[in-house]
Structure formats: structure tokens, C-alpha cells
Amino acid sequence: MKKDFVMPVIVLAIISLIMSGALAFVNKVTYPIIAEAAIERAEYAMREIIPQADSFVPLETDGFPYSVKEAYATTNESGFIFIVTTHGYGGDMTIICGIDPSGIIIKSLTLAHTETKGISDPVFNMQPEYIGKDVNLSGIDAISGATITSNAYKNAILDAFSAFEIIK
Amino acid sequence: MNNTKILINGIIKENPVLILLLGLCPALAVSTQAENAIGMGAATTFVLVCSNITISLLRKVIPDKVRIPCYIVLVAGFVTLVQIVVEAYAYTLYQALGIFLPLITVNCIVFGRAEIFASKNRVFSSFIDAIGMGAGFTLALLIIASIREIFGSGTWFGMEIPILIDNNIPIFTLAPGGFVVFGLLVAAVNKFSKTKARKDFGCKGCPQAAVCGKGDIK
Amino acid sequence: MSFEGLIIIMVSAAIVNNLVLIQFLGICPFLGVSKDMKSATGMGLAVLFVMFFATLVTWPIQMFLLEPNGLGYLQTIVFVLIIAALVQFIEIVLKRYIPALHVSLGVYLPLMTTNCALFAVTLMNVQKGYSLIESVVNSVGAGLGFLLAMTLFSAIRKHIENSDPPECFKGAPLTLIAAAILSISFFGFSGVIENLFG
Numbered sequence: 001m002k003k004d005f006v007m008p009v010i011v012l013a014i015i016s017l018i019m020s021g022a023l024a025f026v027n028k029v030t031y032p033i034i035a036e037a038a039i040e041r042a043e044y045a046m047r048e049i050i051p052q053a054d055s056f057v058p059l060e061t062d063g064f065p066y067s068v069k070e071a072y073a074t075t076n077e078s079g080f081i082f083i084v085t086t087h088g089y090g091g092d093m094t095i096i097c098g099i100d101p102s103g104i105i106i107k108s109l110t111l112a113h114t115e116t117k118g119i120s121d122p123v124f125n126m127q128p129e130y131i132g133k134d135v136n137l138s139g140i141d142a143i144s145g146a147t148i149t150s151n152a153y154k155n156a157i158l159d160a161f162s163a164f165e166i167i168k
Numbered sequence: 169m170n171n172t173k174i175l176i177n178g179i180i181k182e183n184p185v186l187i188l189l190l191g192l193c194p195a196l197a198v199s200t201q202a203e204n205a206i207g208m209g210a211a212t213t214f215v216l217v218c219s220n221i222t223i224s225l226l227r228k229v230i231p232d233k234v235r236i237p238c239y240i241v242l243v244a245g246f247v248t249l250v251q252i253v254v255e256a257y258a259y260t261l262y263q264a265l266g267i268f269l270p271l272i273t274v275n276c277i278v279f280g281r282a283e284i285f286a287s288k289n290r291v292f293s294s295f296i297d298a299i300g301m302g303a304g305f306t307l308a309l310l311i312i313a314s315i316r317e318i319f320g321s322g323t324w325f326g327m328e329i330p331i332l333i334d335n336n337i338p339i340f341t342l343a344p345g346g347f348v349v350f351g352l353l354v355a356a357v358n359k360f361s362k363t364k365a366r367k368d369f370g371c372k373g374c375p376q377a378a379v380c381g382k383g384d385i386k
Numbered sequence: 387m388s389f390e391g392l393i394i395i396m397v398s399a400a401i402v403n404n405l406v407l408i409q410f411l412g413i414c415p416f417l418g419v420s421k422d423m424k425s426a427t428g429m430g431l432a433v434l435f436v437m438f439f440a441t442l443v444t445w446p447i448q449m450f451l452l453e454p455n456g457l458g459y460l461q462t463i464v465f466v467l468i469i470a471a472l473v474q475f476i477e478i479v480l481k482r483y484i485p486a487l488h489v490s491l492g493v494y495l496p497l498m499t500t501n502c503a504l505f506a507v508t509l510m511n512v513q514k515g516y517s518l519i520e521s522v523v524n525s526v527g528a529g530l531g532f533l534l535a536m537t538l539f540s541a542i543r544k545h546i547e548n549s550d551p552p553e554c555f556k557g558a559p560l561t562l563i564a565a566a567i568l569s570i571s572f573f574g575f576s577g578v579i580e581n582l583f584g
Contacts, residue, residue, distance in 0.1 A: 019245035351562030
């Protein structure tokens, strides 16, 4: 009876241990690669938004709109970066938006989205139109046929502005 | 059964997705692009091969009582391995597969083969079985994904297809498109296959059946 | 975390991003156990029930045990094992203390061990960086969405059973196409969040 109970537990424990050990090893080898790549991707996206920035400092997001997930300031005061996640048509949509200290959009880009290919394309094609706009976003209209996507995008930018109001 | 038979069996006669109707979550979810289908197929095949080989090797060591937890640990371990490697070396694929990469752990096919085949057969046969089942899974995914990508996005493996690229039907890439395409494929298989295709969903080949021991729930 | 934020998470998990119909999670039980209303609701309730407890257990383990010690890579193994153990535990507790509930959910509990919807939701809670309260709200929302999809679909299947399609469409193919139509109807909820809370 005792043997029936002990053996299975020992075997299971040994298998778990060996498996965890193997994973720990693989993780140790690949961890630096993954971490480096992640930093590179984030840096790359932020540089694309504010090329003249020297380095980016993460900011506390307390009090920001719920959708603003990350915020960064630049050390040479060339602007702020906001990473905003909102609901689009097909699911979450993450955009990155740069606002300069005087409240003008430097640039905005989509980092990830699950919007319908084809239908939502006009929304992402008009991203350059946001450049140079202030909080009023004058001249930016919803795109017919993709109202939800374009409104989600617009709201994401507006959320970035409300966060900007708090930290500027 | 000889080894060639085992191989063909997995790809055609008992194709896990199209005939046995197993592993449908990943089959429908990541089959929006042919490229992702291949990636998912390769990842699943790798896990299948590893788990089948180890479980077959350990089939005399693992006590029957803790069989299922042992399989869980082994499969989850191999899945994590794939997950880490894909994240490190193929980040685009990692993002495209998203949550469905860790979910290979609970893929019915992997558990089902462990329970039905690997725990009862020699190592080499188990290896062949894993290759066959993996290839069958990948093939089914590729077929579904090709249809969905060609009509939904007007591309195939990212290559633009003239005419269709300007007249794509986006719903093919969304959830309803997945259900419809798969439904039509199963109907086609039913129509043209000589082997008797499964008409319904049930517990055959499902690891859960082994866990719950209830057979079909009526 | 504002109350409005929680409502958004709940509605989005239950309806807009419905587990089964939009995200393709838990397809196996959705197609396999939806033949009649009783088993469909039983399965749905069991998922909801276990999802709630699984989140309560997995979230703290990830946040206080795995992450601080740099063991994030053990997440998959640990979560799957915890869910398997939890399911056993819940079954024993129900059997002993709430036999009535055990009678109605007992059959479906063992199926939870390898339920991909359940596993996916616990992973998503961590991935999305939800707090414990947000995670629980998300899980309950997702569970309710699953229950809703199961119940609706079982009602639809009753009618399919009585229809007379071409031979090759009988069974699975027709069921899948019905699922597609139900899924299309759920796409009608897209944008609800923006218009209600935007």
C-alpha cells in the first residue's frame, strides 16, 4: 500500500525536476537574447516617433486614462511618448503617440492591432494626417465604413492628450 | 501496423483535424495566414515528437496512477521550450501565434497520442506516429489557412494574388469565416472520402475521455 | 481601478471578445457538449466556476512566487498542474459539502483539466497585466460569455437536429456552419464598448 503511494509521487517529482532543470538551462541561454530584442524593439519604435530624442525615461502612469499603458519622457525635452491600448473593431489596438512639449502631435503609429484587413486600411493610411495637430484634432473625421476603427484611433490619441495634460 | 502505415494513417486516414475533429481551437484560430499555419504546425509537431518519444521511453517507468500528471508536466515542459525558442529567434511568429503557443499544452492531439499510442508502443513507432499526426495537423491547417488567406486577404504566403487582392472578402479572416471554411471542408471530406469520416464531435481520441472515463456525454 | 474600467473589462470579456465565438477558445466543449440544453449549461457553469477559482489561485502564484524569483518560464507547467490539482480539490469539496452542486457539475469537472479556454484565461490575465480584481472580473466575464455561447448554441442545435441537410453536411459540418452564423451575430457587438463608454 505504502509503496503504491510513494513510487508514483517520486516518479512525478523526478520528472518535474528534470523538466524544470532543462527549462532553466534553456531560459538562461535565451533570456539575454529575448530581453535585448525587446529593448531594441521598444527603442526602435520610440526613435521612429521622436528621432531627435537622446534617451527615454519611463513615467508613472497613475491618474492617467485607463487606456494609457506606458508613458516616457525624453531627457532632452523633445517630447513625450504614450503607448495607448484601446478597443477597436476586432479587439485590442495598441498605438504609440509622441507629443511635443507645446502639445503638438509629433507622430503616431500602430504597434499592434487585430482590425479587419482591407476595411481598416484607410484609417492606418491616414496616420500622417495627425502629425502637427493639437488636442482639437481639427480636420480629422471618421472614415466611413471603418467608423469604429477610426474613432478608436482618435480616442487613443485623445487619451494620450489627457495624460499629457497631467504631466506637462 | 508497419511504420509506413502509421505515417499515412496520421496524415490521411486519421487526420486529427479533418477526420477526428481534434485540436480545433488552434486549427481555427491561427489559420488566417498560410505562414502562421506552417509555424503552428511545426511547433505542434515538435511538441508531439518530443512528448511521444519521451512518453514511449518512460512508458514502463511512469506509474499508471500519476500517468496524466506526468504527461501534463512533460508536454507543458516541451511547449515552454518551444515558446522560449520561438520568442528568442522568431519573434514575428511568436506574436502571430500569441496565446495559442502555450495552449499547445492542452491540445487534444498531443495528449491523445500520448495516451492512445506512445504509452503502448515502441519508441520508433511512436516517433513515426508523431511525425504522421504532426504532418496531418499541419496539412489540415495549411488547407484551411490557404483558403482563408486567398479569399480573405487576397494573398498566399504573403504573395499578392491579382484580382483577388482588390476584391478580398475580409470575413474569411474573421471567426465566422473560420467556422464556415472548416464546416465546408469537413462536408467535402465526408462526401469524397472512402473511409468513414466522423459525423459528430465526441470523446474518441480525446485525452479528456481518458481522464473522465465517461465516454460520450449525452 | 475605476468601476467603469471593471465594467468595460466584464462586458468586453463576456460579449465583445467572446471566448468561443470571437477568440476560438474552448471550441471542443462548445461543439462537443452542446447537444442539449442541460449538458450545455452544466458545462458552462462548470467552466465559470473553475475559472473563478483558478484565477484566484494562479494570479497570486504568478505575481508573488514566479515573477519575483525570475521563474516566469515555469508559468505553463505550474498553471496546468495547479488547474489539474484545483479541479480535483473542488471535486472532493463539492462531493463532501455541496452534493447537490456535485450532482449537476460533477461530470464536467474532470474535463476542466485540459480545457483550453480555462487555461487561456488565466494566461491572458497575466499577459494583460491585470490586477487581482481586474483578473477576477475578466475571468467571470469570460466564463459568463462561455455560458452564454453554450446555452444559445444548444438551443440552435435542437433545431439543426430536426433539419434535413444533404447527407455529407449531416452532423459536424452543419453544426460548424451554425456556429459561424452565431459568431457573425456576436460581431454585431463590436464597438459596443466605444459607444457605451467612449
